[in-house]
Amino acid sequence: MATEGKLIAQNKKARHDFHVEETYEAGMVLTGTEIKSIRNRRVNLKDSFARVAQGEMWLHNLHISTYEQGNRYNHDPVRTRKLLLHKKQINQLIGLTQQKGYTIVPLKIYIRNGVAKVLIGLGKGKKRHDKREDLKRKDANREIQRAFKDANLGR
Numbered sequence: 635m636a637t638e639g640k641l642i643a644q645n646k647k648a649r650h651d652f653h654v655e656e657t658y659e660a661g662m663v664l665t666g667t668e669i670k671s672i673r674n675r676r677v678n679l680k681d682s683f684a685r686v687a688q689g690e691m692w693l694h695n696l697h698i699s700t701y702e703q704g705n706r707y708n709h710d711p712v713r714t715r716k717l718l719l720h721k722k723q724i725n726q727l728i729g730l731t732q733q734k735g736y737t738i739v740p741l742k743i744y745i746r747n748g749v750a751k752v753l754i755g756l757g758k759g760k761k762r763h764d765k766r767e768d769l770k771r772k773d774a775n776r777e778i779q780r781a782f783k784d785a786n787l788g789r
Contacts, residue, residue, distance in 0.1 A: 639746030642672055645679040646720050648739045652757025652764065657741065658727070660691065660752050661718035665709045667701035674701075677743055682723050684717060684738035686728050691717040693740060693752065717752065728757065735759050 645651045648654070658663040664672070667718045671677070684693050719727075730736055735758045743776035760768075 639744040639751065642675055642743045642745060643677040644742050645680050645682070645740055645782040647680065648741055648757065650760075650768070652739055652759055653714050654739075654741065654755035654757070656730075656756045658679070658719065658723055658753055658756075661777070662693065662750050662752055663716040663718065664750060665707075667707055668698050668709050669750055670704075672703045672743065673700050673745065679740050679743065682739065683742050686724060686731070689721075689724065691719050691724055691738075693717050696740065702727045717729070717741075717754070726789065730756055 647693060650761060678697040678699075680697075682696040684691055686692075696715060697712050698709070699711055727738060730737060737757055737759070738754050739757050740752050741755045744751055744753070
């Protein structure tokens with residue numbers, strides 16, 4: 635699913651730690667000071683995850699810094715936030731996360747049409763050897779690109 639909006643934050647560690655098999659776009663229920671902080675790019679996706687509780691999807695450990703001009707109306711930076719998905723998608727995710735090793739991780743937060751969206755992915759945890767293979771593959775691709783670049787420049 636392509637993100638057609640202003641990228642706010644990205645969880646690069648998620649693709650390193652998980653094999654992301656499917657992605658879903660979800661809206662977030664936010665307060666006024668939260669959306670202002672998101673527009674100022676004061677968001678941290680590290681260590682955040684999504685979980686289904688009572689038929690609703692919830693995002694845990696997402697850190698949105700307090701808004702500086704928010705005074706007494708400011709929000710709790712790490713409160714649990716509700717994600718807006720279709721019931722069919724939530725039921726599908728419930729079934730898939732019941733399987734061993736699957737979890738729901740947020741990949742990106744972006745703003746589209748003035749609304750904050752989060753791209754969540756269904757991921758299966760990678761083993762240590764899988765991570766090493768990915769690093770080797772990435773290094774090999776980097777060397778190949780460097781060789782092509784040098785060949786095109788006539789070095």
